[in-house]
Amino acid sequence: REAGLPPGPPTLPLLGNLHIFPTGFAHYKFTEWARKYGGFYSVSATLAHRLGEFESLVHQLKLGPGTAIVLTDAAAVKELMDKRSATTVDRPPMHIADVVAGGLNMVLARYTENWRTLRRTSHAILTPQASARHLPIQQAEATQLLHDILRRPQARERSSTSTLSNAVPFQSYYTHIRRYSNSVIMSVLYGKRSPRYETRETTAFFTAQHQWERVLEPGATPPIDLIPILKHVPARWAKWKRDCSKLRKLQRELYFGLVDETKERLDKGEENGSYMEEILTRQKEFGMDREITGYLGGALIEGGSDTTSSYLQSLILALIAYPEAQKKAHEEIDRVVGEHRMPTLEDLKQMPYIRGMILETHRFRPVAPLMVPHATLVPETYKGYVIPQGATIFVNAWGIFHDPELYDDPENFIPERYLLTENGTKPGVDGSDMRPNFPFGVGRRICPGIHLAQNSININAMNLVWAFDFKTDTDASGNPIEVDTFDYQKGILTGPNPFRCKITPRSVEKAEIIEREFLEAADTFSKFESGLSQEDKEFVAKSRAH
Numbered sequence: 001r002e003a004g005l006p007p008g009p010p011t012l013p014l015l016g017n018l019h020i021f022p023t024g025f026a027h028y029k030f031t032e033w034a035r036k037y038g039g040f041y042s043v044s045a046t047l048a049h050r051l052g053e054f055e056s057l058v059h060q061l062k063l064g065p066g067t068a069i070v071l072t073d074a075a076a077v078k079e080l081m082d083k084r085s086a087t088t089v090d091r092p093p094m095h096i097a098d099v100v101a102g103g104l105n106m107v108l109a110r111y112t113e114n115w116r117t118l119r120r121t122s123h124a125i126l127t128p129q130a131s132a133r134h135l136p137i138q139q140a141e142a143t144q145l146l147h148d149i150l151r152r153p154q155a156r157e158r159s160s161t162s163t164l165s166n167a168v169p170f171q172s173y174y175t176h177i178r179r180y181s182n183s184v185i186m187s188v189l190y191g192k193r194s195p196r197y198e199t200r201e202t203t204a205f206f207t208a209q210h211q212w213e214r215v216l217e218p219g220a221t222p223p224i225d226l227i228p229i230l231k232h233v234p235a236r237w238a239k240w241k242r243d244c245s246k247l248r249k250l251q252r253e254l255y256f257g258l259v260d261e262t263k264e265r266l267d268k269g270e271e272n273g274s275y276m277e278e279i280l281t282r283q284k285e286f287g288m289d290r291e292i293t294g295y296l297g298g299a300l301i302e303g304g305s306d307t308t309s310s311y312l313q314s315l316i317l318a319l320i321a322y323p324e325a326q327k328k329a330h331e332e333i334d335r336v337v338g339e340h341r342m343p344t345l346e347d348l349k350q351m352p353y354i355r356g357m358i359l360e361t362h363r364f365r366p367v368a369p370l371m372v373p374h375a376t377l378v379p380e381t382y383k384g385y386v387i388p389q390g391a392t393i394f395v396n397a398w399g400i401f402h403d404p405e406l407y408d409d410p411e412n413f414i415p416e417r418y419l420l421t422e423n424g425t426k427p428g429v430d431g432s433d434m435r436p437n438f439p440f441g442v443g444r445r446i447c448p449g450i451h452l453a454q455n456s457i458n459i460n461a462m463n464l465v466w467a468f469d470f471k472t473d474t475d476a477s478g479n480p481i482e483v484d485t486f487d488y489q490k491g492i493l494t495g496p497n498p499f500r501c502k503i504t505p506r507s508v509e510k511a512e513i514i515e516r517e518f519l520e521a522a523d524t525f526s527k528f529e530s531g532l533s534q535e536d537k538e539f540v541a542k543s544r545a546h
């Protein structure tokens, strides 16, 4: 370890920390080290990086050369990432992201003029007021989610589907939730919804996304950032180059195709108020050209699809694993909303327990347990130690959220903790370095989709609790199949692997309200259905026929 760096796990000569690097779920190892070396420590990465192994620290993201700093201390995060954000705003270099998206993938982009343009534009369009304007379609899509869960178990589950008021054992909530989050972002961004998971653009997006994740996996590419000459190996000898070209083509077809469709609608005077219409009409003012416009759309679909859906899947998982919490949420929503109508966003003000449940889901199973790695633009100092220029900084949200010094019984799902203190921290402990929007990131990189995301989360959390009982499924002998709250996907963004469960409408009347509200949402949907394929149109007509 170089002189002046904060302490960290002991290094071996030549190997650094290579011998103890985690190959997945790095937040667990980082948290274990934090309990030993403190909330501000360094990982020696020089040689590890040289060997191309350091990349395995995080499943999807490769790190830049040099040292990594891990922050598992809320005060250090506030100081270094929020207050000194001007110097910690960068991302580690990543050649693959440059090859695939020309440095225009906003989530992974370095601190460049292009990133600043992308960021400025997303702030201008994704304001709380603009998000509020998109509430009707978000609410309509959330109603379809309830309706899908109620009426559309997947083919392999259909045989066990029973009538409305009986239990429906299935896992199809998984694709329904993914459809929901993708359709919301497609509607608000391009004015074109995805009525089915099989809708062409949704399938194209998830196919491209899957390939993106594969290309970013450790080992999928050689250590190009370290041995730049590898960049010049001809494509016929470098499979990674051919994979990247294919992916680039897929992404461009989808993202630019959607921009062109929006433009055509605009030209014909068929606007429906989408974000992309606003970008296209204010393109000059924002300093956007066609390239940046296409990739801004891409980043927002990528940022907006799996995050919201993973969050909602974690919420369902927690409700099943903690039936007492579910019972309290049911009691509260029954008291405030009752039997005869669906919840509205306004209702949330009167539901402190459900507000606590929403925050507790973020704490219990954060969507981005290590956020997205930042990097320093210039050398920094903190508590007498040096953070070198170009160091990668991990904000260990998992470690902070599971710190027993900060939270009582942090391993369990306990929404009540947010009734005791604003940030859910132990009474008597200073929790003021935390903030409710902490799960959405830090400093100038904080999630630009936060308002849209929070509306989605709030509407769906209330809807799901109001509508359904979530329980463990049973095996052939009638024994419960317990859910595993640690069965999560590897990756920088994570969500639960599909789990078996029983989802039952809480009453016949509620099931009927969902049916009715879904049919009444047809007008709202229709504004976003002009460009649908023939199959989608038929699907839509059929789903509204009863």
Ligand code: HEM
Pocket (backbone or CB within 6 Å): 106, 107, 108, 119, 185, 299, 300, 301, 303, 304, 305, 307, 308, 311, 367, 368, 371, 372, 373, 374, 439, 440, 441, 442, 443, 444, 445, 446, 447, 448, 449, 450, 452, 453
């Ligand atoms: C549950 C929902 C969501 C969560 C928990 C979440 C969380 C995050 C986090 C932790 C980051 C990294 C921040 C950092 O580096 O400090 C981020 C970045 C980002 N998010 Fe979200 N997000 C969510 C939904 C969304 C939605 C709906 C959109 C799009 C409308 C979106 C778009 C983005 C983009 C474009 C970035 C990159 C920002 C940048 O690097 O400048 N996210 N998000």
